Each structure stands twice: as structure tokens, then as C-alpha cells.
Amino acid sequence: MPGGQAGNVLYHQRHPLDSFFAPRNVAMIGATDTAGSIGRTVLWNLISSPFGGTVFPVNFKHHSVLGIKAYHKVKDIPEKLDLAIIATPAQGVPELMRECVEVGIKNAIIISSGFKDRGEEGVRLEKQILEEARRGKMRLVGPNSLGVMCPPSGLNATCARHTAQPGNVAFISQSAAVTSTVLDWSLSENVGFSAVVAVGSMLDVGWGELISYFGSDQQTKSIVVYMETLNDVRSFLSAAREVSLNKPLIVLKAGTQNGRHSALSHTGTLTGRDDVFEAAFRRCGVLRVNRISELFDLAEVLAKQPRPRGRRLTIITNTGAAGILATDALTALKGELAPLPESIIQQLNESLPTHWSKSNPIDIMGDASPQRYAKALEIALKNPESDGAMVILAAHPESAPNETAEALKEVVKNIRVPVLASWMGRSDAVEGTASLNRFGIPTFPYPDTAARMFCHMWRYNENLHNLYETPVAIPDTIKDEVAGRAEVEAIIAAARKDNRTTLSEIESKHILEAYHIPTIPAQLAVTLEEALQCADGISYPVSIMAHIRGNIRSAEYCGEKNNLLDERALRTAYLDIAESISNQIGKENFLGVTVQPSTFWEGIELIIGSSVDPQFGPILMFGSGGKLVESYNDRAITLPPLNTTLARRMVERTRIFGALANNKICGGVDLEELERLLVRFSRLVVEQRWIKEIDINPVLASPEGLVALHARMVLHDPSVAEENLPQLAIRPYPTHYLEQWFAKDKTSVIIRPIRPEDEPLVVKYHETLSERSVYFRYLHMLSLNQRIEHDRLTKICFIDYDREIALVIDYEDPETKEHQILGIGRLSKVYGTNEAEFAILISDNQQGRGYGKELLLRLIQIGRDEKLDKIIGYIHPENMDMQRVCERVGFKRRYSMEEGLIEVWIAL
Incomplete structure (x- = not known):
């Protein structure tokens, strides 16, 4: 089977969530002229925002709202609708949803409140709403949502007072109040957004889908989340694990107090709610913060600066006090001051005044000129022992904040480590701060804040590195x-x-x-005589532990005795334990002891x-x-x-x-x-x-x-x-897809899902591939060095089994016992659909033995097991062998003029 196999995903389809952010026609249900009402605010925001679509007010009493023709019912609107926004009393929402389904609307934002937060009646209403949505395959944001905003497209479908500026941060919030506050703050701080979503009660669309959506959105460079509750844990972790590899995902989790839950073990009593959230965020590469301001500070820093390789920071300052503040904040979060090698000190000696600090922080004195700052930073950035730099400028009669900012511009071009700045003193530093931000240096009014940001950065990078370090x-x-x-x-x-x-x-x-x-090993002894017999068989010294009826830890009732040296000590210990437990919880609960060597x-x-x-x-x-x-x-x-x-x-x-x-x-x-x-x-x-x-x-x-x-x-x-x-919050290794199989020549192999430990084997596998095979698989050329980079293999071997399955053909040499991967078949879900794309590639020296067909058959069965609707693939027109294999197992095919490839598919 020369060249092997199906190529990359080239599947183009409008995502089900697209209409929330770029609708063509919007029905505003509950639009009204009443001043101060939510219906009027949302309508005004829609018609005054340049999103390029048409807004149709719906009001069952009036013929016009804000001078625009209104319709009594959704079905009266003559145009096809992408999005419905509902801002009416809760009781009427289920019926309005039914009407939306009947006219084929696929997306709705429910701003109305008064559902499960109001008790059983609200829960009943939510159930009805969800039933209607499922019937019409409609996607919902809300209820109790502030709405959705997409500043790059001009859409403001919210009841907020202001429209955010365009930017590259996606903000997902569970609180309407926090969303409003952040929007107000963003205008004064000049923070822009690619999207703002107030998810409300998350009756349908939740964390996982939105994180995945913005993870693939080119406008979004980082995602920030304000979270109060987490319902679909697996969906969130699955999306976060995938997205955090490419984009920073920063979460502020409210409600951090540790809660104890009833437990029968030490493990249960030693864990609390926040411990587990922390562990979950760490496991999926999420960066957690504790302040709202840090959400956006970090989003800005990570979007503008390279990630630090480690925790060592170089501080340049014109005042010792500011350097001390920054150092205290740095070390409190386990960051470190970068050591200054002798060569760096020598260069600084040649460029700085005699009385500079001679250590890190590098105090370049209060009268530091812009040129002195620039030279100190230039030298500091040459230090191989440093993972980042911070420049502090404190207000001083001789300081020149604006000129200094301009002087740093040339120094920070093509930097390999992050550079942060703290221009202290708001009135004098405004212009300089603006200049620094303009050419990519994040600025902070206080040095300790900048130091905390650096610590968050190295922790984030270290966590990702640790997560995807190849295991043994x-x-x-x-x-x-x-x-x-x-x-x-x-x-x-x-x-x-x-x-x-x-x-x-x-x-x-x-x-x-x-x-x-x-x-x-332990032996059960129901009586003292049996305990003595067990001890004789084991030989002294021994330890005994009470065997108790029910869910009780014996140690809590003095139910353990250790290092018993002889029969006398064992008799005494047994009787003590029996008496203690009988007195405390009843004789009937004492069922003997277990005996084991000490x-x-x-x-x-x-x-x-x-x-x-x-x-x-x-x-x-x-x-x-x-x-x-x-x-x-x-x-x-x-x-x-x-x-x-x-x-x-x-x-x-x-x-x-x-x-x-x-x-x-x-x-x-x-x-x-x-x-x-x-x-x-x-x-x-x-x-x-x-x-x-x-x-x-x-x-x-x-x-x-x-x-x-x-x-x-x-x-x-x-x-x-x-x-x-x-x-389980994270889907485990799917062992049920592991099976022995025999090739046409009776070669025995194991076909199994890929695992992170396979990275070294995958490197060797790529060494067996010809350029022709690589081109047919990836539809463009990739050199061997590109294919075996760790960052790339991370995405191949460290997969989320909820999102894709990759099967490897694992051959063990009977003589050397060494393992070799002969081929890989991959089934990846197409985002936003219930379909998947397949790709298969067999080592050149193993083609023609039936491996490709067997992998494809197994991928089809996996697709059925995972309840997919369809499997698709795109094949190079010259790859006739793969086309024939697909045809033999039931795929249909056609030539795609748009892609210049053969499209194959099979319905499941």
C-alpha cells in the first residue's frame, strides 16, 4: 500500500455556535419601549451595534418598538432567523421556545431569570425549555444570562450598559454582575475582547463547548474564565487539556473554601473541595488566579510575551526599595533571582556608575538616564542564567519615564525571554506606559504585581512541561x-x-x-487461640489489628498493636483490643484480629x-x-x-x-x-x-x-x-480496544490505543516512512526533524480519548523483545459535529500485509461504539491503494473540486 493513507482534516462546516457570535437575522423577543427595562436595553444594544445583521423585535402588544416594526409572534417574521434572544417573564419562556423550534431557529439566548433559583417551579420550567431545545436541536445560552458580545463583529446581544472594545481575549463568565463590572473596567483599562459570554445557568451550552470554540477561533489569543460551579467536569477537562497547549486558559474560581465531606477513610477526611479543583486545573494545564485583575493582566502578558523557561528573574531598578518589594513578591511565590555570572557583572561595571548594586536586583541609581536603562537591559538579556527581566522606574526628579520607554523599544526586539515593566507613579508614567504597551511590554503600576505575574508565567509553563514530559x-x-x-x-x-x-x-x-x-500478608484469627496459632506459624514479632464489623477504622478505637515479641505480649494485646472495642462500640462488633509479621x-x-x-x-x-x-x-x-x-x-x-x-x-x-x-x-x-x-x-x-x-x-x-x-473526570486508557491480531503472513501483533509512553517508538516509526508516504498522509511535505519534535509528538501521543482514538500496531521482536510500531490509525472527532475524520499510515516496509485494512475496520467499529454519525477522510488522487481499501470496506467517494482531493465517507 504505497504511501499509505488518508490525509489531514479538510472538513468545512459552519459550527453550531457560530450564530451566537455572527448571526445574520436576530429575533428580539420581549423588545419594549419601556425605559430602563431589559427588553429595551438589549434591543437598543442590538440596533446600535454594527454586526451586519437585521433585528426583528417581537412584542405581542405593539406594532413597533423604538420606531422599528415589531411582530406579534416569531412565526410572523418573514425572514429565516439565526438567533432568538428571549427577555420575557420566566413562565412564558417554554412556549416561546416551542415557537422558535417550529420556525427552525437553531440558537437562543435566554436572558430571563426566575428559574431553578426560584425553587421547584423554576426547575420544572427549565426541564420544559430543555425538552423543546432538544426536540428542535437548538443550542441555548442561559437562562439568567447577561447575553453574548462579539466586539470584532460588532455584535452586542446583551443587557450591559457598554459595548467592549475589540481585542483578542475571550471572556466567559458565570456571573452577570461580574461580567458587567469587568466590561466597565475594561473601558478604563483599554482591554479588548474577541468575545464575552455570560453563561448564566448553563442549561445547555457550557464550559467545555465554549472553551473548545474559542480554542479554534483565530481572533482569540487567550481565554479567561470566571467560574462559580462546574457541572460537566469531563467536558471541561477535555476541552481545557486540548486548548491549553496552544492558548493560555486562565480561571478565577469563586467559592474556594475547603469543604469536608463525609468519608470513611483517611483519604476522604484529608481532601477538600478546593484541593480537588486545584488538582483538576493543574492536570489540564489551566492557570488559576485569585484576583479579577490577574485574569486580564495574565491574559495580556501571555499573549504578548514568550513563556519563561524557568523561575529566575532579573530585576533592573532605579531604587532599592522597589527592588526589595519585587524580590519579596517573587520569592514568596517560589520564584528566584537570577544569578549574575562574572562576565555579566563585568559588562555592567563598564556601563553603570561605580556604586551600582553589583548584584540582582540591578540598582542602576536614581539618576538613571534612558540610555543607562537600555544598556542595563541589553546586558541582562544576554545572561544565560536568567529566564526573564523586569524593569522598574520609580518617580524621581531626574527620571524620564517617557524617554526611557522609547529607549527600551530597540532592546526588546526579538527577545527570547519575557520582559515586564513597572512604571511607578501614574501621572508621570502615563505616556511611557502607553509606549511600552504599544510595542509589547506589559506594564504594571506596582513592582510586586509585576513579580507575581512573572511567577504565574513560569508556573504555567512548568506545569505544561510537566504534564507533557514523556513518561517511562x-x-x-x-x-x-x-x-x-x-x-x-x-x-x-x-x-x-x-x-x-x-x-x-x-x-x-x-x-x-x-x-x-x-x-x-495477613491472616484472620477469630479467637485468641487462632491468633496464637497464626503467630506461631509466622514467627514473632507480630502485629495485630482488630477486625471490626461495619465501616469503622479500627485504629480509631485502639485497634492496633505492633511489635509483639512473644505469646504473652500477644495475649495481653488481644485482650486489650477486645475490651477496648467492646466498651466503645459493642462486643458484637469485634470479629477477631488479623495477624501479620512486624x-x-x-x-x-x-x-x-x-x-x-x-x-x-x-x-x-x-x-x-x-x-x-x-x-x-x-x-x-x-x-x-x-x-x-x-x-x-x-x-x-x-x-x-x-x-x-x-x-x-x-x-x-x-x-x-x-x-x-x-x-x-x-x-x-x-x-x-x-x-x-x-x-x-x-x-x-x-x-x-x-x-x-x-x-x-x-x-x-x-x-x-x-x-x-x-x-472518572478524565477518560482512562481504553483497554477494551487492545487485542492481539495476526497479519496475512501470520505475524503476531498487538493492536492497541496509543499512549504517552509511546513517544520514543513513534520517533523510530517515523524513520521508516518515505517522503511519498509522508506526503500522501499529510498532503504536504514534513521533514523527519519536524515530525519528531517533542511538541508535535505531544499532540500525537498525549491524546484525549474522549476526542480521538489512535490505534498503533505494536510488534514485539521474539528474540530481542524490543517493540516496534508498524502503523498508526487515527480517528478524530470533527469539532462541532458528531462526525470524525480518519487517517492511517503504515511503515513502507510493512505495506501490503493487511495492516491498513485492519486498522480501518477497527476505526469504523470504534466510530460505532462511540455513537458517531459518519466517518470521513480525504485522500490524494494518486493514492489508489487507499482508495481501493476504503471502497472494499464500504466507503463512498467523490472528487472534491474545492480541495482537489478524493473525499470518502461512510455512514454509521
């Missing part, structure tokens, strides 16, 4: 995807049959062992656990463990699934990491093995959805290895139906 493949994750699953499912099924929600220590450890998590080697006690968050589903926790786990409060939270890179980042966020990484403490711990253990634990949480909470506490980490000393697992209540089990 774990050998047992390809062939051993279902190892132990049957045993685990049998244990869980037996517990559920007994109507139990708490697994015993022994059951919990069996499950851990099935997922290759080492444990110290450990004497030195080690660090850790905790690994999982619990269920009401919004984000299963979450993972790692931190300092042992009896004082809740006192230490040292933990990191993340979302499953994990790979080795994400596991390492999780560990690094804890205070205990310093001890784990220090070889002088307990001889050092194998951090790579800890990463692999966390990945296997993540797989357990992902695959065993009936498990509600897990505590492994402690996990003993030492040079001898990692071992789980105690484990406890809690199941979901038997009354919970399987379809109602919590969903």
Missing part, C-alpha cells in the same frame, strides 16, 4: 492489562453478596497483590489512598503516613489515571519528598519504583469502580523496597446501581 513505559502494562482482574472481581462480588461495604484487611491486601502492589527495618511511612469527590469522581491522594497522618496534613491530590511522569509530579508536591529523595535518610528510596506503584494503584482505582475508598496506610518506604503494611477498602452501597457509579 512500565513493562507489565501492555500484556498484563487484565492481570488479577478476575480474582479482584470475585472478592468484591462475594462482599456485595454478603451485603458488606467494608473489605477485610486480608481481602484488601489480596486486591493490592493482584495489582502488583507488595504487601505484608517490620523492624528503618523506613519512611507513607499513605496512598483514593476517595470519591462529588464533582470529579475518584481522586488519588499521596503523602506522609502513619498514625499522625491527619496531624501532618502533608498530601498531594490528583486525578486518575496516572503515568510515571504524573506520579512523580504528585510525589514532588509533598513535603515528605525531600526525605524520600535524600540518600542520607534511611539509605534512600527507589523513587522510580514508587512511581510505578502509584501507576498500578491508579489502574486499580480506574478499573475497580465498585471500590469507593482505599487507604493504604502506612506504606513503608525503605532501601529494601516498598511494602503496604495495612490496607482498607470500602465499597459503594449495594443500593447503588452500576450505571450510577461515579465516573
